[in-house]
Amino acid sequence: MRLALVELLGDSILTASSIDDLHEALARAAGDMGFDRFALSLEIGCGADSGASLLVHDYPASWADVYIGFNLAATDPVRRAAERSVLGFGWQNILDLVPMTDMERTTFETGRRHGLADGFTVPRHLPGDVIGSCSFVTGLGKSLPQAMLIVAEMLGAMAIASARRLSGWTGRSAHSRLTDRQRDCVLWAARGKTDWEISRILGISHETVIQHLKDARERYDTHKRASLILYALYDGLISFADIFRWRIRH
Amino acid sequence: MRLALVELLGDSILTASSIDDLHEALARAAGDMGFDRFALSLEIGCGADSGASLLVHDYPASWADVYIGFNLAATDPVRRAAERSVLGFGWQNILDLVPMTDMERTTFETGRRHGLADGFTVPRHLPGDVIGSCSFVTGLGKSLPQAMLIVAEMLGAMAIASARRLSGWTGRSAHSRLTDRQRDCVLWAARGKTDWEISRILGISHETVIQHLKDARERYDTHKRASLILYALYDGLISFADIFRWRIRH
DNA sequence: GCGTCTCTCCCCATTTCTTGGTATGGGCCG
DNA sequence: CGGCCCATACCAAGAAATGGGGAGAGACGC
Secondary structure (H helix, E strand, O other): OHHHHHHHHHHHHHOOOOHHHHHHHHHHHHHHHOOOEEEEEEEEOOOOOOOOEEEEEOOOHHHHHHHHHOOHHHHOHHHHHHOOOOOOEEHHHHHHHOOOOHHHHHHHHHHHHOOOOEEEEEEEEEOOOEEEEEEEEEOOOOOOOHHHHHHHHHHHHHHHHHHHHHOOOOOOOOOOOOOHHHHHHHHHHHOOOOHHHHHHHHOOOHHHHHHHHHHHHHHOOOOOHHHHHHHHHHOOOOOHHHHHHHHHHO | OHHHHHHHHHHHHHOOOOHHHHHHHHHHHHHHHOOOEEEEEEEEOOOOOOOOEEEEEOOOHHHHHHHHHOOHHHHOHHHHHHOOOOOOEEHHHHHHHOOOOHHHHHHHHHHHHOOOOEEEEEEEEEOOOEEEEEEEEEOOOOOOOHHHHHHHHHHHHHHHHHHHHHOOOOOHHHOOOOOHHHHHHHHHHHOOOOHHHHHHHHOOOHHHHHHHHHHHHHHOOOOOHHHHHHHHHHHOOOOHHHHHHHHHHO
16 A cells, blocks of 8 residues: 555654665665655755755766766756756656756756666755755666655655754754844845834834844854845744745735 | 545646635545645745735635734744745644744634634745645644545645646746846855955956846846845745855865 | 847945944843 | 843944946847
């Protein structure tokens, strides 16, 4: 029963205690579903703290070296399609999602020659946080296990969630780096308001707004308004919806 | 068999030809899964273009009126949590995702008093495109159908994809909104560089950088450097990884 | 050829942000 | 109580960004 497969494999993915664990769980999942390989890519928000992108896969080393060495991610149509889809997609259907440039076609064909014939990619996004994708791939002369795509969709999402957890991103909801008033000022600054406008909105003096933003910059150890906003966004103190939604209603 | 349920209900959701169709399909899906109500929310084009928002639900009218009338979305903890999760989540677990302010707690409790006791919310995001969530809700004295959450996860995602299609939103940022050079300047600006520093980095004159950023601001119809950066970020023209990974290496 | 776009460069005036200070009052905690 | 954090308010000087104008070279398509 396929859903039991989701629950069994999903559990091993979600409870992976290390990247190696996750690698193993994904490799087994890919095999059980009828795929040959997998690749999980995660671009993790770094904020004021350092972070990095995460790549877990069992692609041929020959391809991985080329892909990373020449930064083929920049011309990878799968990656770009992943940025435009809410649901998982088969690589055959990429053209339905995005047009392909010559360079991208080349990247795609080169991958195929390295044994990555067809695949199913599950994308997941969090604005200001993570852009992730999990691909399950079949080798030459083999087609995608159609009945398993729905399972792949679930397991891919779980893998991304798990990788996000393992990457140490904890949601930072625990301690806010800014005081309430500082956050207010940063939020309105993110909405494009000047210090003076913020002072009118919050009903405090112009100088006080300057002071709050000054203190906030100091906490994030930056000298730039834009960087302050980006850090606050990363930390989850403000969100894109906070920033943009307000404009929809007014 | 639950997976058959996904495929059956999923098909009716994905092939809905109108919002009314979708409403009907979702209502049936919610019932079949053991939920009492559903709500699908879609913020379309919430980046640079202020877009429409779509709301399909069968919540009690009394609650919907209050929610919309008082713009409770601004203080809805479910909405905030939906922005910070890649997987669906039960409302009991919201505190694992985001802290709740007093106002948010009030909104939540008020919803409960209107008969929205517990729920499972499936979030989906596409940078520069859409923020969506689909909630399946149970009434008072009833708990979430645990075994069906995985089905809800799939159907919720399908509903969001379907609503996105029905909304007719074509996805403006298919092709980059900025020229290469403009994007370069925005990226370095996001990295906290001044116009003069960017000019040294790119090897062009100070005035040219000013011009590129001027043109970029105009394209996004904004007057603020910070807003320009946020739009480019939300659109996916630049990513947090782009902004911060560079600092790790240098 | 002509128009459009991109990238490049320049000037000037004005606004806004950033940094360096100082200061008062309230609340909380050991 | 003294110390610390928070919110508030003010001043002055300098750095940076923004808005307004103009302009030439090269690419590309019609």
